[in-house]
Amino acid sequence: MTTAATPLPDHWYYFFGIIEPISVLAGATYAIFFQENYHAELIPSALARLTSSASPALGSTSTSSAWSGFRSVWQTATQESIGKTLPQKIIFLDEATKMALAQLGSCYFLIMLNSALMFYALRRHLGATSPATLESILYYLFAVLGIADWTHILLTIHFLPSRHAGTIYPFLQKLFALLVPSNWNALLFGNIAITFALFCARVAWAVGFKRQTFWNESGVTAAAPKAVKPSARSSSISKKRK
Numbered sequence: 001m002t003t004a005a006t007p008l009p010d011h012w013y014y015f016f017g018i019i020e021p022i023s024v025l026a027g028a029t030y031a032i033f034f035q036e037n038y039h040a041e042l043i044p045s046a047l048a049r050l051t052s053s054a055s056p057a058l059g060s061t062s063t064s065s066a067w068s069g070f071r072s073v074w075q076t077a078t079q080e081s082i083g084k085t086l087p088q089k090i091i092f093l094d095e096a097t098k099m100a101l102a103q104l105g106s107c108y109f110l111i112m113l114n115s116a117l118m119f120y121a122l123r124r125h126l127g128a129t130s131p132a133t134l135e136s137i138l139y140y141l142f143a144v145l146g147i148a149d150w151t152h153i154l155l156t157i158h159f160l161p162s163r164h165a166g167t168i169y170p171f172l173q174k175l176f177a178l179l180v181p182s183n184w185n186a187l188l189f190g191n192i193a194i195t196f197a198l199f200c201a202r203v204a205w206a207v208g209f210k211r212q213t214f215w216n217e218s219g220v221t222a223a224a225p226k227a228v229k230p231s232a233r234s235s236s237i238s239k240k241r242k
Helices: 010-033 035-041 063-079 095-126 131-158 168-177 186-206 232-241
Strands: none
Touching: 010 035, 010 095, 010 186, 035 095, 035 186, 095 131, 131 168, 131 186
């Protein structure tokens, strides 16, 4: 267990360097070796009814019409989640779909290796000797991962089915549909809720929660102490004494 001052103490290292990689490895395994189940669960059966089939247009500029459309979106999202879910069917995937899922699993595997090995290497080689440098590197790393978190969340929501055509109302309908617990399944929960939880953890680390920071009051990274090298004169004096 690390006792020296470090921007990546044990609890944060265990979370980002062990727990998160294990969860990502589970996703990679599911996408590569259980492709039919993974594909079937991408869209929860309760949300599969929200297709982009024909529906009344929601395009009025008046305040009352806008509110009516807003209420219609809410009613559609909630009413269609009531009742029995669609029966599960045996799915036969074509080769292109299998390849896409395998490549997705490969990307998950890459993320797992990056998190597990990079956090270990950075902490081992910079944690005690250059904590300020380690902190700076981790800021950039978490910024990249945070952007990836939100692209993953927004793309997942974007491709959920919607009954309404357009831009704003379909997205609102999907958000309202996600407020209904029965519209979720384990895979959707992982893609949205777990990913958002990981983003919140990265933000917590960035603001210095439960860790030591290495930024001084002026906002400049504090430099690590350097070893004092002996001068040439002192070296010559020591040689003469010998």
